[in-house]
Amino acid sequence: MQTCIFCEIRDNQKESIITEDENAFVILDKYPSSDGHMLIISKNHSTSMLDAEDIVISKMFLLAKRMALRAKQRLGADGVNVSTNIGKEAGQIIDHFHIHVTPRYATPKKGFLVHKELSAEHAKDLIKRLS
Numbered sequence: 695m696q697t698c699i700f701c702e703i704r705d706n707q708k709e710s711i712i713t714e715d716e717n718a719f720v721i722l723d724k725y726p727s728s729d730g731h732m733l734i735i736s737k738n739h740s741t742s743m744l745d746a747e748d749i750v751i752s753k754m755f756l757l758a759k760r761m762a763l764r765a766k767q768r769l770g771a772d773g774v775n776v777s778t779n780i781g782k783e784a785g786q787i788i789d790h791f792h793i794h795v796t797p798r799y800a801t802p803k804k805g806f807l808v809h810k811e812l813s814a815e816h817a818k819d820l821i822k823r824l825s
């Protein structure tokens with residue numbers, strides 16, 4: 695069986711977790727669409743939202759709301775996209791249920807390059823600001 699990268703992060707990369715609750719944890723997207731792009735990831739492995747429990751889905755969207763607020767308050771985002779992809783045709787890359795919280799800025803952040811791998815240094819700073 696192939697290892698799931700999100701299960702691997704849940705089990706072995708605690709330092710990359712911004713915050714968590716009983717159902718889910720939050721990390722930064724490694725190839726962000728915008729500065730501060732976060733992923734809300736279910737603790738139990740389900741392939742997508744369609745095979746996750748209703749209560750888990752509800753709680754995860756509440757966590758997404760909390761992180762969207764932090765993006766506005768702490769990163770100065772002007773808007774935020776909250777979305778989940780179901781199936782590869784919809785852009786789902788990792789087959790483990792997650793919600794994207796993507797901050798949007800009226801003025802593009804200086805030096806930000808879309809989908810460029812996040813540096814360890816910048817990740818550290820963002821985790822500190824968003825925790």
Ligand SMILES: [Zn+2]
Nearest residue numbers: 698701739790
């Ligand atoms: Zn998984």
